[in-house]
Amino acid sequence: MKILAAVEGAAGVLSVLFFALLVASGWGLMAGYVPSAAEAFDSLLYWRQAGGWGAFLRSLHVHLASGLVLAGFLHLLARFLRGAHAARPRGWWLAASLYLLILGLCFTGFLLPMDQKAYWGTIVRLGIIETAPLVGPPAADLLRGGPALNAATLPRFYALHAAVLPAAAGLLLAWLLRPVLRTGRQRWLPWLGFALAGTVAAYLLAAAVPAPLELPADPADSDYVARPEWYFLWLFQFGKYVTAVPWVESLILPVAGLGLLFALPYLPLRRRGRALLATTWCAAWLLLTALALYEDRDLPPKLDYERAIVARAADHYQEHCYDCHGLNGHGDGPQSRAFDLEVPDFAAAAFWREHDRDEMRAAIRDGKGEDMPAFGDKLEPVAIDALITFLETSFRPQEGG
């Protein structure tokens, strides 16, 4: 029992601290983020590549969110195992509602970077919501601000993530903490040191491990495989077993789960019963999560922007350039040899002296001379830039070498 009280206290204090730090780092991020489909990704990429506090704040925000999902869960679990949920039902309902708001904050925050993961992940989540009969489509429309993802969707998610949900969570938190603060019971004081240690750990983690940012959202991409965050993998895996009736995942399970969560104080569970229920839930969670990870073991890893852009440029070279420019950029591809085309040699130092980036950009976009076709309708400007970087890093000879 003592250890459970310790976990409840430590996880509770840690959750409150993480929430406060998330609010603070969120305020920082708001000063450098533009909630527009056209600029959201670019604004985050700018701070990421500039390094410094902007990049650090985003990493901190992302890691703290994962930490809060975990700490909040541990707090609820310990509360339940101790039987505190039945002794003080109102506190349980408040804490459970607060946890749901936190999951809502994760859901809405997930879209904000507008990278591939955010875009396709949100498409899938809204699609799953839509499978719920009757309530699904209107709920998805309300979240999205229309029958399909549109320019107003990101501002909506941003408003929910940065104003509506934090305000609601703050009110609930104040309500939840009222008895603690009013009675002046300071049972939480011993855990303050623990919480400080957790905070330091979060800061160190944020400094060491940058938050992931993938390629910018590409609605035409047919290769991206969307996967949920780690804490929703279990639901994703569960969905695979009820494919005949998809709304078991989107409606029955959430309603039953929420019903059970809020009815827990009324269930006549003794200590053994509570332990059994909690163990079953944790075991099911672990099993489903492990199965989901195992079944995805052959999935290509999700690359960060910097690595993905180079990998994609290599693919584009293979697809569009290789035929004429050749394997090593000498201009000796099968097509140019067969038809005696005029193709420059990327491996010659003279080429890089005579052509600057703007010239190459224009040549790729609009074509050049008799033989170089235009690729402006096949490659986005970002992809053209990446392609030039790829050519430069792969073929340009070292100066003075």
Place this chain on the structure above:
Amino acid sequence: MHLGDRTMTRRRFLELWQTLLAALAGAAALPPALFWWRSARLPAGPEEGTWADLGRARRLKEGQWVARSFAVERRDRWRQETLREVVYVRRRGEGFDVVSSLCPHAGCRVRPRDDGGFVCPCHRSAFDGDGRPLEGPSPRPLDPLPWKVEKGRLVVRHQRFRSGVAERQVVEG
């Protein structure tokens, strides 16, 4: 302080204030709530009848699905943008089959399989060579798109459909 016969106690005074504040908060929340609700009912995407050119009709392979991408100009609320889209096309004699590449389950893009069918990488919905669902959670077949041949070129209508529902419902185009 007296109001009629009833004495205004401190408790009653505070209760009145609380009710008034709650009513004010409700009144303040109404216009934003209405905006959220009403603006979600605006239609999305380009106006009806946006057609895209898929190239020379004769050059498409007989009886084999190929991916074709195209770009449509669209007005997305306040934003003018070029949307790139991918569809699968198959020639059948003089006619064509054109299907959207978006999975009717949750909106990921399906991929062609070696056996001529399709599979969605997200939740493993599988479809046969005619787009009918074989297994997985997809509630309906792949969505066919209207097409026509103009001056020897195949053009398709850009459309998107609501995912997750059994009945096909156009949400864009």
